[in-house]
Amino acid sequence: MDDTPPSSKHLPIAARQPADVVREYGPFGAASAIHGVTHDGQRVWAATGEQLVGFDPASGATTHTLNVICDAGTAFDGTYLYQIAESRIDKIDPATGKVLATIPAPGGGNDSGLTWAEGSLWVGQYRDRKIHQIDPATGAIRRTIESNRFVTGVTWVDGELWHGTWEGEESTLRHIDSTSGAVLQQLDMPQGMGVSGLESDGADLFYCGGGGSGKVRAVRRPKAHRA
Secondary structure, three states: OOOOOOOHHHOOHHHEEEOOEEEEEOOOOOOOOEOOEEEOOOOEEEEOEOOEEEEOOOOOOEEEEEOOOEOOOEEEOOOOEEEEEOOEEEEEOOOOOOEEEEEEOOOOOOEEEEEEEOOEEEEEEOOOOEEEEEOOOOOOEEEEEEOOOOEEEEEEEOOEEEEEEEEOOEEEEEEEOOOOOOEEEEEEOOOOOOOOOEEEOOOOEEEEEOEOOOOEEEEEOOHHHOO
16 A cells, blocks of 8 residues: 655645745855754744854844854744754754753754654654654654655644755645645745745744755745634
């Protein structure tokens, strides 16, 4: 029996639409790429490799920088930042940049997106096409969701699990069933716009890392699927 999640090519037309890119931010100084992205309720944080950059989404002005290794996904649990750094995930004080704790990343260095929801960290596995729910204290895998595309950024909003994809020249945002991995809705990014990190602001927007463009893009969240 084939357990592969249904392809987005077979989605109803109403469930697949072009992504509405409403704003671009960056590049940020000498940063040549954006990896993880998160939102702390006030500012957006973008992982640039060796520095986390916090910026005001209203003005685009950089308000904070933290000198930490940040080469993949970023998350915020309401108090602390979590950052994939090589083969580990660091828990970081956003005021000082101090690393407070470290756990192993499930992919051992092949990890991509990161988000916080339901007391867990959720970690994208790029080429493995998976999303792991892990224990934030130990790194133990609680469960795994399969995808049928390379997984980049990951986010939850209003009980919906979304992830970014980037394969070849095509990149999308996908709302998937958190049990089966089936694609429920898809937003197709414009040609040439990839999605690395991904995070929701909890309301109207997704923030998408733009990989080697060095930019973060705001994409409007579809109204029809809001709670």
